[in-house]
Amino acid sequence: MERTTAIFVDGIGAAAGTSGVFSQLQGRIFALLYLQSTALPLEDIAAELQQSKSNISVNIRGLIEWHLVRRMPIAGSRKDHYEAATNFWRVMQEVMERRFRWTVRQVLATVGETERAAAAAPSRGQDAGRRETATFIATRLAALRFFFNAVDGAIGAFTQGKPVDVETLQNVIPFAPAQPQRRR
Amino acid sequence: MERTTAIFVDGIGAAAGTSGVFSQLQGRIFALLYLQSTALPLEDIAAELQQSKSNISVNIRGLIEWHLVRRMPIAGSRKDHYEAATNFWRVMQEVMERRFRWTVRQVLATVGETERAAAAAPSRGQDAGRRETATFIATRLAALRFFFNAVDGAIGAFTQGKPVDVETLQNVIPFAPAQPQRRR
DNA sequence: CTGTACGTTCAGAATAATCTAAACGTTCGG
DNA sequence: CCGAACGTTTAGATTATTCTGAACGTACAG
Secondary structure, three states, X not given: OOHHHHHHHHHHHHHHHOOOOOOHHHHHHHHHHHOOOOOEEHHHHHHHHOOOHHHHHHHHHHHHHOOXXXXXXXXXXOOOEEEEOOOHHHHHHHHHHHHHXXXXXXXXXXXXXXXXXXXXXXXXXXXXXXXXXXXHHHHHHHHHHHHHHHHHHHHHHHHOOOOOOHHHHHOXXXXXXXXXXXXX | OOHHHHHHHHHHHHHHHOOXXXXXXXXXXXXXXXXXXXXXXHHHHHHHHOOOHHHHHHHHHHHHHOOOEEEEOOOOOOOOEEEEOOOHHHXXXXXXXXXXXXXXXXXXXXXXXXXXXXXXXXXXXOOHHHHHHHHHHHHHHHHHXXXXXXXXXXXXXXXXXXXXXXXXXXXXXXXOOOOOOOOO
């Protein structure tokens, strides 16, 4: 591999590894393809990156799902060829929707489940402490839901190219900080 | 642990685990604290989540760095007490800046290094193929830089509460898709 | 048909991340 | 000072992730 390519592959691989979205190897595969003017067969990618074909196979599938790599039919060859995609905005949309927004919705779903469980719990109306705790929890869950709903909306706006309303997010500071007590 | 709390802890733990930013245990710690009206000592957290104190200790440090948890002095106790922070916007800013933007800058740095390496490489002016390759690589690197510069700017705007200019990102489609060749 | 050239799947090996318990250092009450 | 109650560090164990090579399935050329 060319020295220039090696630097790029290492750097992008490292960045991908810390991204929380792509593995280091996926970063290296993409980087290698991105500097090629022609699509590469699986075999060559494995050889360049010194990995088994099976490993490249499974990692490249992930890249294709994120629309970072395309399978390219090459006339006269039975091998699958791959090339880097260059529509980064598309990739970003995909990541926003499928990873971030999915996580946000997981939180919202959990809040919902928890609220239902809290409502179903026998908070025995008499006991004052119980009732207090119940309203406290309800308030906190509502605050969480409010914020994550706003985030969900912001991601939706972003991926549709609409201006993102940051104000809504900023203004969610639902509780005054608890008063610090002196120690000792 | 209460059934309601358990549901919340499990759900938020799962969400955190897939977030790419927080570990599952960190999610569980935060979730537990978030439903408490009073700060908890390390020992109690460890007991509730059935983890060793050392493990809670190291994970909670991460939460504090992200501003998701605060250390709370409690009068008359030598134990460290912890409570959940509720300024989620602050946390989001922190994550955006320290993780996403940092990754983006890693990419930009790599592009810079690669460009310098390419310039230094002996592309032997005579060889036409070499020169072609060099300009191809230069073009691709420039496109990457352009896009990630825009992303960097967008993150900066977002964290400062300014409207995010999505247009710039959307319009970066630097290459026409390569013409598919027929197979066989 | 048959054989070969592929990509994928899968069981196990290698590697990395997480977790525990013991040792350690520090603070504070006595 | 001394001793006990803490939180932290660290070495090793456990668990999860990544990777490999062999087995398998498929498509195509002859």
